[in-house]
Amino acid sequence: MLRELKFAIAATVASFVLVGPMAAQDGTPQQGGTLNVVIQPEPPGLMVGLIQNGPTQMVAGDIYESLLRYDANLQPTGQLAESWEISEDGKTYTFKLRKGVVFHDGKPFTSADVKFSMDKFLRESHSRMRTYMQHVESIETPDDHTVVFNLKQPFGPFIGIFEPGTAPMIPKHIYEGTDFANNPANNTPIGTGPFKFDEWVKGSYIHLVKNPDYYMEGKPHVDEVYYHVIPDAASRAVAYETGKVDVLPGGSIENFDVPRIRDMENTCITDKGWEYFGPLSWLWINLNNKPLDDVKVRQAMMHALDREFAKDALWNGLGKVATGPLSSSTRFYSDSTPDISYDPEKAKKLLSESSYNGETIRLLGLPYGETWQRWAEAVKQNLTEIGIKVEIVPSDVAGWNQKVSDRDFDLAFTYLYQYGDPALGVSRTYMSTNAKVGSPWNNVANYQNPEVDKMFDEAALMASPDDRAAAYKTIQDQIVSDVPNLWLLELGFPTIYRCNIKNPVNTAFGVNDGFRDVWIEKAK
Amino acid sequence: MTRFILGRLIKAGFILLAILIFNFLLIHAAPGDPAAVMAGEAGAADEKFLADLRERFGLDQPLYIQLWTYLQGAVQLDLGFSYRQQMPVAELIADRLPATLLLTGVAFLLSLSLGVLAGVAASARQGSWGDTIISTLALLFYATPLFWVALMAALVFSVWLGWLPGFGYSTVGAGYTGWAHALDVAKHLVLPATTLGLFFTAIYMRMTRASMLEVSRLDFVKTARAKGVKRRVILRRHILRNALLPVITLAGLQAGQIFGGAILTETVFAWPGIGRLMFEAINQRDYAVILGVFYISGAMVLLFNLITDVFYVIIDPRIRLTG
Numbered sequence: 001m002l003r004e005l006k007f008a009i010a011a012t013v014a015s016f017v018l019v020g021p022m023a024a025q026d027g028t029p030q031q032g033g034t035l036n037v038v039i040q041p042e043p044p045g046l047m048v049g050l051i052q053n054g055p056t057q058m059v060a061g062d063i064y065e066s067l068l069r070y071d072a073n074l075q076p077t078g079q080l081a082e083s084w085e086i087s088e089d090g091k092t093y094t095f096k097l098r099k100g101v102v103f104h105d106g107k108p109f110t111s112a113d114v115k116f117s118m119d120k121f122l123r124e125s126h127s128r129m130r131t132y133m134q135h136v137e138s139i140e141t142p143d144d145h146t147v148v149f150n151l152k153q154p155f156g157p158f159i160g161i162f163e164p165g166t167a168p169m170i171p172k173h174i175y176e177g178t179d180f181a182n183n184p185a186n187n188t189p190i191g192t193g194p195f196k197f198d199e200w201v202k203g204s205y206i207h208l209v210k211n212p213d214y215y216m217e218g219k220p221h222v223d224e225v226y227y228h229v230i231p232d233a234a235s236r237a238v239a240y241e242t243g244k245v246d247v248l249p250g251g252s253i254e255n256f257d258v259p260r261i262r263d264m265e266n267t268c269i270t271d272k273g274w275e276y277f278g279p280l281s282w283l284w285i286n287l288n289n290k291p292l293d294d295v296k297v298r299q300a301m302m303h304a305l306d307r308e309f310a311k312d313a314l315w316n317g318l319g320k321v322a323t324g325p326l327s328s329s330t331r332f333y334s335d336s337t338p339d340i341s342y343d344p345e346k347a348k349k350l351l352s353e354s355s356y357n358g359e360t361i362r363l364l365g366l367p368y369g370e371t372w373q374r375w376a377e378a379v380k381q382n383l384t385e386i387g388i389k390v391e392i393v394p395s396d397v398a399g400w401n402q403k404v405s406d407r408d409f410d411l412a413f414t415y416l417y418q419y420g421d422p423a424l425g426v427s428r429t430y431m432s433t434n435a436k437v438g439s440p441w442n443n444v445a446n447y448q449n450p451e452v453d454k455m456f457d458e459a460a461l462m463a464s465p466d467d468r469a470a471a472y473k474t475i476q477d478q479i480v481s482d483v484p485n486l487w488l489l490e491l492g493f494p495t496i497y498r499c500n501i502k503n504p505v506n507t508a509f510g511v512n513d514g515f516r517d518v519w520i521e522k523a524k
Numbered sequence: 525m526t527r528f529i530l531g532r533l534i535k536a537g538f539i540l541l542a543i544l545i546f547n548f549l550l551i552h553a554a555p556g557d558p559a560a561v562m563a564g565e566a567g568a569a570d571e572k573f574l575a576d577l578r579e580r581f582g583l584d585q586p587l588y589i590q591l592w593t594y595l596q597g598a599v600q601l602d603l604g605f606s607y608r609q610q611m612p613v614a615e616l617i618a619d620r621l622p623a624t625l626l627l628t629g630v631a632f633l634l635s636l637s638l639g640v641l642a643g644v645a646a647s648a649r650q651g652s653w654g655d656t657i658i659s660t661l662a663l664l665f666y667a668t669p670l671f672w673v674a675l676m677a678a679l680v681f682s683v684w685l686g687w688l689p690g691f692g693y694s695t696v697g698a699g700y701t702g703w704a705h706a707l708d709v710a711k712h713l714v715l716p717a718t719t720l721g722l723f724f725t726a727i728y729m730r731m732t733r734a735s736m737l738e739v740s741r742l743d744f745v746k747t748a749r750a751k752g753v754k755r756r757v758i759l760r761r762h763i764l765r766n767a768l769l770p771v772i773t774l775a776g777l778q779a780g781q782i783f784g785g786a787i788l789t790e791t792v793f794a795w796p797g798i799g800r801l802m803f804e805a806i807n808q809r810d811y812a813v814i815l816g817v818f819y820i821s822g823a824m825v826l827l828f829n830l831i832t833d834v835f836y837v838i839i840d841p842r843i844r845l846t847g
Contacts, residue, residue: 034697041804044562044608053565127566127573181580186610202609202619203796205696226696230794231804234675238690239794241683398556398809401564439569 027502029221033520035501037247037511038236039206039227046197046206047186048168049117050125054512057165058249059227061514062208063104064168064191067095067114067147068159070508072275074331074420076159080109080169080192090154090463097145101215103171104190104197111141116172118149125180132161132424154463157421160331163276163509164193166419194220194516204229221519233369237261246501249511250274250493255371258316261496268499271318271492273510278327278425279493281415283363283379283486287446289410292361296354298483301411302340303347304386305379311489314375318492324480325426327490329508330418332472337480340487347386360389364403364412367396372413375488379411404440415491416441420508422472423460430479431456447484529830536826543822544598544815548591551806551814557583558608558809581607594812598819604812606805613816616801621783623693624797627790628782630713631721636775638721639728640768646729647736648759658729666726674719674792681715688714691794716793720786724778728771735767742766768839776832780825 039058045051048060067081076084081095101109119139122129135155140148151158161167169192174185189197194216195208206227210220228245230236237257239245241264250273253261262269291297307321320328324337361383365376380390390411395403404412418425428434428441431453435443452475459471495511497504500521507513559577563569578584582593597604603613646658665673682690689695689712700708739745740763748758787799798817805813836843 036696044565044808045610051562051566053562125576127570130570130572181576201796202616203623203800204693204794207697224697228692228696228794229796230691231800232792232794235678235691235792235794238678238683242686242690244689244691395555397564397807398554398561400556401560402555405560436571438571439574440564441569 027521029218029502029517029519030522031218031221031519033222033522035222035225035247035515035518035520036245037225037227038239038245038249038252039229040233040236040249040252041231042203042229045186046189046200048165048189049121049170050181050186052126052128052165057512059206059208060168060189060191061164061193061509061512062195062225062516063189063193063197063514064164064170065193065514066162066164066167066169067097068162069513070160070163070276070420072272072508074160074275074329074508076162079162081162084159086159090156091151093149093151093158095147095149097147098215099145101192102213103192104211105171105174106213107171107173109169109171109192110144111147112144113169113172114147115139115141116176117170118167121170121175121180122167126166128166128419128424129161132158132166153461155423155461156463156465156468157419157423157460160420160424164514165509165512193514195225195514198224216516220516222515225515233257240264240496246498247504247511248496250495253496254369255314255316258494258496262494266499267496269494269496270505271494273495273505273507273512274491274493275329276420276508278330278418278420279415279491280322280325280327280418281413281488281491282322283488284404284409284412284414284445285483285485286407286410286412286444287448287484288407291355291357291359292410294355295483296350297356298486300347300350300354300356300386301383301388302483302486303343303350304382304388305486305488306342306382307488308342310375310378314371314378315489315492316494318494320490320492322487322490324476324487325430325485326422326472326476327418329420329490330426331421332469334473334476336473337476340480340483344386351386351388356388358389360391362393362410363390364393364395364400364409366413366415367394367400376413401440404444405438405442407437407444407446411486412444414440422475423456427456427460430484445484447482449478449482452478452482525834529834532830532833536823536830539826540819540822541595544595544819545591547815547818548594548811551809551811552587552590554809556809557581558811559583561808562608577607594815598815603816603819606810606813608808608810609813613812616813617798617816617820620796620798620801623795624786624790624799625782626709626713627716627720627795627797628786630717631724631786632775632778632782634717635721635724635778636728636771639725640732640771642725642729643732644736644759644764647733647740650737655733659733662726662729664726665722666730670719670723670788671792673722674716674789677715677719678792688712690715691792693794693796716786716789716795719793720789727774731771731774732767735770736763739763739767765839769836772832772835772839776828776835777825779831780828781821783821783824 039055041055043053043055043059046056046059048056048064065080067079068076069079070076080098080101082098083096085094097111103109123133135151137150137152171190174190175183194211194214196211198209199207208225210223214220230239233254237253240248240261261267285292285298287293311317311319311321323335326333363376363380366372376392380392383390403409429443430447431443432448435446455471455475459468462468495505502519502521503517504511506517558581559574562577563574582590594604605612606616609616642658646655649655678690681688692712694708694712745758745762748762787803790797790800791803802814802817
């Protein structure tokens with residue numbers, strides 16, 4: 001019975017996932033209309049060069065642009081750059097910029113803005129960019145529409161950073177010489193994107209309007225976008241049901257509400273649009289604590305987790321069971337890493353051979369709503385089944401941050417973005433150089449493997465993609481056999497929308513890439 | 525009277541100060557700080573990012589200096605600055621206050637009038653079927669969790685019946701002005717105000733009923749009856765007036781909360797009020813905002829307690845005020 005039910009769920013999910021994107025491609029775009037989208041939680045600000053949390057990036061993706069865009073396979077296409085060239089030695093990147101692009105205040109966008117954004121603004125205020133820009137020796141602007149990046153050494157991931165959440169193009173004429181963080185212009189963000197900022201009523205909504213001077217003929221198609229702030233997950237579902245909003249970005253509603261909403265008329269669902277982020281969930285293992293330093297205990301726990309069940313029961317069958325430290329959408333993913341599948345018998349055997357002696361393991365749940373709470377209970381049950389005592393530790397977001405930063409846990413849920421390349425989003429979790437206390441995004445398991453360190457260092461700086469692929473294959477095999485984390489799922493966040501809204505998700509960033517190509521089919 | 529009020533105001537000042545210090549220490553004792561929360565939300569953060577934020581937020585200072593700075597501002601009615609929202613706290617609160625006052629004020633008036641009326645009606649005919657119905661309903665509303673009522677109300681009246689908007693303050697993008705706008709807001713107000721009002725209605729009703737029954741057995745009521753005073757008059761002038769004191773105490777308490785907003789109701793119905801502002805601020809460890817809301821609502825509770833006390837005298841001249 002249960003198996004049949006599972007199958008039925010899986011089948012419905014599969015059919016919806018297939019129908020979604022196909023339905024989105026038909027017809028010629030129609031102009032006009034209003035897009036009503038849920039935003040959760042309310043962002044602290046919209047200036048994406050200063051703040052990079054999820055909701056900020058989502059709204060900023062309409063206002064700001066970068067030089068490139070990336071399709072679902074992470075292949076770059078042009079945005080503010082028309083064409084680009086990487087030299088043989090992988091050290092020089094030349095971008096030719098589009099002509100006739102203006103900021104929302106009418107001032108032209110030129111190579112000077114690119115240099116200012118990359119070299120000044122983002123180096124100062126964007127922590128990920130600060131790390132990436134360490135590889136850049138100099139930036140030249142031979143003319144208004146050409147930018148040349150000279151790298152210190154080849155850095156393969158570099159071509160993957162030109163997206164609005166990472167490298168937004170910021171108007172030099174507004175920010176040069178000011179205190180970036182306190183510039184009043186942060187409240188009225190100005191970019192080159194398809195939509196302009198109009199109004200933000202705190203606690204209610206953010207309103208964007210069509211940029212009439214947008215450089216792409218006929219785009220954007222819709223007149224305005226409202227981002228509605230609705231703090232309660234159940235109310236967000238109600239908002240969709242009553243027709244107040246038409247797009248529910250991934251994670252807007254509780255997973256157990258998804259089947260109900262998905263079955264509504266004129267409703268499409270897709271789990272695409274997360275390829276660049278590749279959100280991968282796992283349980284941190286605090287390797288400083290006994291008996292978790294024993295690899296047999298860790299292997300036992302890994303084989304004890306029924307992740308298929310978690311996927312089907314908690315995530316409506318969306319997403320994938322993780323096979324190791326890389327998400328399958330991330331570059332250089334290897335599908336032939338050592339087996340870590342569900343096998344309770346093997347787990348019990350491993351545990352009996354290990355140094356585990358009845359200690360209680362503290363499991364820190366992720367305070368992101370009901371799904372995660374239930375997941376913690378499922379993990380507890382799995383581990384109890386093989387004979388490990390588990391105590392769930394509750395917390396709120398700030399408390400979770402603190403506990404993980406300070407390594408005050410035995411096991412802790414998390415999920416992280418991979419940013420398309422292991423050198424950008426994966427190495428930080430496993431390199432001993434990043435094992436510092438003080439941030440929840442460091443190597444908080446305190447995993448130390450000099451071999452892995454060395455290989456990560458080398459692989460990032462290889463010019464040839466083939467060499468990188470080989471290096472990352474070895475790294476993945478090594479990390480999986482060490483089990484420093486218990487990998488769970490590649491999370492499938494469903495974007496739910498009315499089927500007459502076309503193209504809401506068409507790049508590796510999904511709704512975070514702005515609604516440039518979206519159009520609304522009017523009722524016949 | 526003046527002396528009493530003055531004395532109470534001075535005491536209130538000290539209490540407010542104690543509230544501020546206590547809350548300050550309490551929220552700083554909670555794990556995590558606003559910089560860590562913001563870094564956490566970004567999904568990636570290096571040490572410089574955290575250090576920059578902490579410096580900007582003034583969190584690199586020792587705790588007692590932060591407290592001192594805050595109190596110095598608070599005494600001059602300066603509530604500080606929310607670095608997260610990039611706005612002065614006073615402005616943030618002022619932005620949200622009208623919505624909250626509208627919601628809590630309407631709920632207050634609704635529950636007080638409805639509760640007292642129902643209580644009087646129920647007690648007038650104790651044991652009748654009317655009394656049973658009213659009492660049962662009151663018990664039901666009293667015992668049902670607010671969030672459940674809220675969700676069900678939204679489900680029934682908004683999703684199924686489609687009569688009323690399920691969330692928000694007004695129809696976004698409709699551009700209504702004047703009466704159309706007022707009507708629009710009123711429609712949005714119905715569900716949250718009723719939900720919030722139900723619980724208090726039940727309390728007022730039960731309190732009024734019990735108190736009325738108690739007073740109606742006292743000797744002076746018997747005397748009045750013996751004198752041949754009309755039933756209605758006895759009910760209004762003799763019983764109700766004497767029975768109202770405990771209700772006023774309670775009303776004073778609820779009135780104090782009017783400025784504090786209603787966290788649950790505002791969250792479920794996406795009502796842009798103070799309660800939500802504070803709830804979100806707590807999650808984000810936005811210290812200045814949390815303290816600011818405590819400051820305002822603490823002051824209001826103190827003020828309304830004072831008003832309640834003065835009210836006692838007006839209702840019941842036997843009571844004397846002594847500071």
